[in-house]
Amino acid sequence: MKQVTRLLALAVVAALALAGCSSGKPDNADTDASQATAGDGETGGSRKGDFGPPQGAPVKAVLTSPPQVPPATGRTAPAKVIVELDVVEKEMPISEGVTYTFWTFGGTVPGSFIRVRQGDTVEFHLRNMPESKMPHNIDLHGVTGPGGGAASSFTAPGHSSRFTFKALNAGLYVYHCATAPVGMHVANGMYGLILIEPPQGMPPVDKEFYVMQGDFYTTGKYREKGHQPFDMEKAIEEHPTYVLFNGSEGALTGDKALATRVGDTVRMYVGNGGPNLVSSFHVIGEIFDKVWYEGGTKFQENVQTTLIPAGGAAMMEFHMEVPGSYVLVDHSIFRAFNKGALAILKAEGADNKAIYSGKEVDYVYLGDRAQPNMQAVATAAASAKAGDLSVEEQINAGKALFAGTCSTCHQPEGQGMEGVFPPLAKSDYIAGDTKRVPTAILHGLVGPVKVNGKDYDSNMPPMNQLTDDEVANIATYVLNSWGNPGGRVTKAEAAAIRQQKPSNASGGH
Amino acid sequence: MRHFAALLLLVLPLAGLAGDGAARYAGLPGGRFQSALKYEDAKDGVRIKPFALMRRPVTNAEFLDFVTRLPQWQRNHVAGVFAEARYLSHWESPTRLGPAALPEQPVVWVSWFAANAYCESVGARLPTWSEWEYAAAADETRKDARKDPAWRERILAWYSRPSNQALPRAGLQTANAWGVQDLHGLVWEWTDDYSSLLVSGDNRNQGDADKAKFCGAGALSMDDRENYAVLMRVAMLSSLEGANTTANLGFRCARSAR
Numbered sequence: 087m088k089q090v091t092r093l094l095a096l097a098v099v100a101a102l103a104l105a106g107c108s109s110g111k112p113d114n115a116d117t118d119a120s121q122a123t124a125g126d127g128e129t130g131g132s133r134k135g136d137f138g139p140p141q142g143a144p145v146k147a148v149l150t151s152p153p154q155v156p157p158a159t160g161r162t163a164p165a166k167v168i169v170e171l172d173v174v175e176k177e178m179p180i181s182e183g184v185t186y187t188f189w190t191f192g193g194t195v196p197g198s199f200i201r202v203r204q205g206d207t208v209e210f211h212l213r214n215m216p217e218s219k220m221p222h223n224i225d226l227h228g229v230t231g232p233g234g235g236a237a238s239s240f241t242a243p244g245h246s247s248r249f250t251f252k253a254l255n256a257g258l259y260v261y262h263c264a265t266a267p268v269g270m271h272v273a274n275g276m277y278g279l280i281l282i283e284p285p286q287g288m289p290p291v292d293k294e295f296y297v298m299q300g301d302f303y304t305t306g307k308y309r310e311k312g313h314q315p316f317d318m319e320k321a322i323e324e325h326p327t328y329v330l331f332n333g334s335e336g337a338l339t340g341d342k343a344l345a346t347r348v349g350d351t352v353r354m355y356v357g358n359g360g361p362n363l364v365s366s367f368h369v370i371g372e373i374f375d376k377v378w379y380e381g382g383t384k385f386q387e388n389v390q391t392t393l394i395p396a397g398g399a400a401m402m403e404f405h406m407e408v409p410g411s412y413v414l415v416d417h418s419i420f421r422a423f424n425k426g427a428l429a430i431l432k433a434e435g436a437d438n439k440a441i442y443s444g445k446e447v448d449y450v451y452l453g454d455r456a457q458p459n460m461q462a463v464a465t466a467a468a469s470a471k472a473g474d475l476s477v478e479e480q481i482n483a484g485k486a487l488f489a490g491t492c493s494t495c496h497q498p499e500g501q502g503m504e505g506v507f508p509p510l511a512k513s514d515y516i517a518g519d520t521k522r523v524p525t526a527i528l529h530g531l532v533g534p535v536k537v538n539g540k541d542y543d544s545n546m547p548p549m550n551q552l553t554d555d556e557v558a559n560i561a562t563y564v565l566n567s568w569g570n571p572g573g574r575v576t577k578a579e580a581a582a583i584r585q586q587k588p589s590n591a592s593g594g595h
Numbered sequence: 596m597r598h599f600a601a602l603l604l605l606v607l608p609l610a611g612l613a614g615d616g617a618a619r620y621a622g623l624p625g626g627r628f629q630s631a632l633k634y635e636d637a638k639d640g641v642r643i644k645p646f647a648l649m650r651r652p653v654t655n656a657e658f659l660d661f662v663t664r665l666p667q668w669q670r671n672h673v674a675g676v677f678a679e680a681r682y683l684s685h686w687e688s689p690t691r692l693g694p695a696a697l698p699e700q701p702v703v704w705v706s707w708f709a710a711n712a713y714c715e716s717v718g719a720r721l722p723t724w725s726e727w728e729y730a731a732a733a734d735e736t737r738k739d740a741r742k743d744p745a746w747r748e749r750i751l752a753w754y755s756r757p758s759n760q761a762l763p764r765a766g767l768q769t770a771n772a773w774g775v776q777d778l779h780g781l782v783w784e785w786t787d788d789y790s791s792l793l794v795s796g797d798n799r800n801q802g803d804a805d806k807a808k809f810c811g812a813g814a815l816s817m818d819d820r821e822n823y824a825v826l827m828r829v830a831m832l833s834s835l836e837g838a839n840t841t842a843n844l845g846f847r848c849a850r851s852a853r
Binding site for chain 2: 217305319
């Protein structure tokens with residue numbers, strides 16, 4: 087409550103200041119002032135992020151391993167927060183039967199999640215384990231100051247460094263190692279997220295998850311078994327072997343899927359450690375109700391896919407309506423299915439058929455050319471080109487084309503449909519004049535027609551999308567099938583018929 | 596190969612070796628050497644005088660001999676400014692090696708000051724960075740194998756293995772073209788001028804180099820940025836202070852030619 091009063095007071099001061107500044111430009115004065123007082127303007131960033139010296143006893147930050155997120159700080163005043171983060175170099179699986187030497191913050195990839203509040207003074211201890219081979223440091227994007235702490239935290243194996251910063255900007259920030267060679271340290275998994283809560287905290291939700299994408303470069307191929315060393319060439323070329331959520335293929339699938347329930351509101355804190363790739367982050371079957379894009383203060387609503395740059399982050403929130411498995415992917419989609427960028431969010435609970443029915447009916451649908459044997463068509467085309475097209479080839483090609491275009495109405499065996507589509511099989515209409523077949527194909531057929539003693543009120547549209555070749559082949563197939571009299575229609579004949587429009591031709595659809 | 600051996604015989608007397616010299620040291624002819632570091636004043640390469648380098652890193656047994664001769668370097672006597680508390684902490688006692696420090700293993704948990712004192716005690720000195728880099732540019736057959744991606748990969752593979760397993764004994768690997776062993780793949784090694792390798796703790800400051808570090812030429816930047824294998828060793832050395840010791844940092848000594 088005190089905070090709200092304070093913010094209001096700030097807003098009033100800001101309004102006055104703006105009004106004062108723009109007094110020389112009376113046109114804009116009203117607009118500026120109203121924007122500031124409406125409360126949807128800027129929050130002031132780092133200039134308004136210092137809430138004074140830390141109050142009370144120092145607090146030790148709760149760090150969590152992914153996919154867990156530490157609890158909200160629940161504080162209304164700035165505190166001194168002590169963060170102790172261990173650098174651990176260790177071998178871990180990157181895929182099934184494949185191991186990799188990761189360099190980590192806190193023993194996991196991504197590193198431990200850090201949560202503080204805007205205005206907090208953070209005393210940071212970076213401890214490099216004695217077994218480490220390499221020196222390491224940390225650059226927190228949430229730090230205001232050169233290098234984000236990197237130069238102040240360069241730490242030899244078996245040593246510890248301390249530096250202190252004030253968290254001036256609220257937001258979700260990436261941290262990573264910046265020791266030479268930076269790219270290799272990042273590619274080995276040295277990154278994580280720090281959430282700097284806004285003064286009023288994040289809106290409460292039912293579930294919070296920590297997911298971070300990264301690209302990995304191994305000398306062996308994707309899923310090649312055994313221990314795989316880092317491949318510098320691939321990293322420079324930006325050709326990752328793996329693109330992963332939370333550092334290993336399967337880190338968030340199967341038994342390790344993120345668990346939620348229908349009715350929950352879920353918030354994800356999603357980072358992208360890179361080193362190289364930008365992520366098109368998407369949850370299949372969910373729409374983000376809110377995305378705090380780029381991890382900042384404002385949110386966008388109703389978003390399908392959000393872009394997360396390398397070295398960037400975003401928060402997204404959505405409500406679970408329907409149970410099932412929702413797949414998290416990088417929608418740069420080959421990464422999901424060929425490089426591992428895939429995770430599962432599993433929602434348990436009752437179905438809601440009004441929102442999503444599940445599968446209702448399975449039925450056959452044959453569209454145009456559903457499954458024609460296009461080989462026969464190709465053969466006919468080749469022969470036609472060579473000038474030695476046989477009737478047999480025409481029939482074969484025509485059969486394939488008929489199955490796609492004509493069989494939908496006249497039926498696969500030319501039997502027609504009583505009262506609706508006249509039969510082509512043993513047709514006295516065709517026997518009366520074989521030219522009627524190509525004519526009907528090219529110009530359609532409208533009006534009453536009697537076939538095999540039955541009346542049809544025909545409304546066949548012209549199939550003039552077919553080429554002269556195709557018309558000739560289909561007609562030849564029909565003439566030589568189902569007891570029809572036989573014969574042949576050539577390409578030239580089809581071309582000639584195309585030119586003459588009979589009186590009963592269809593006007594088309 | 597035979598020709599090369601003959602050359603070595605010529606070089607060795609130049610190095611002016613005494614006593615254990617011939618067996619323990621390899622002679623290197625020196626000359627112009629293109630470092631992976633960008634030296635503003637040595638664009639055509641740094642000049643390296645003929646020198647001799649220990650074939651293997653100094654072992655626990657050898658270092659035990661040293662602290663027995665000079666007790667002020669035993670871990671319970673050494674001054675805090677010369678070695679941090681973990682100096683030789685893996686030895687069973689100040690004068691006994693024990694199971695965690697076998698005689699043939701390279702000595703680790705040694706400070707720069709202790710390494711320097713050891714070399715002095717055997718009439719030698721620590722190699723300079725340039726000497727070390729020059730010697731370590733070789734593989735088993737070539738004096739400069741650095742352009743070979745396979746060379747880099749081998750070294751990077753060792754960097755990527757944490758030091759949580761017992762060290763092999765020194766002298767196990769095949770000697771390089773100079774007759775020197777274990778420059779890669781066993782332990783990091785102190786160099787005499789390690790503290791002039793002032794690589795910024797923040798590797799991304801290369802476009803805005805700290806000119807105050809000018810006298811440390813290593814601060815300027817890498818000439819060969821793809822040579823991560825060398826860069827990482829510079830980074831390691833520049834993270835250290837003279838009294839520091841780590842689980843995988845040892846040393847070997849060098850001698851100048853007369």
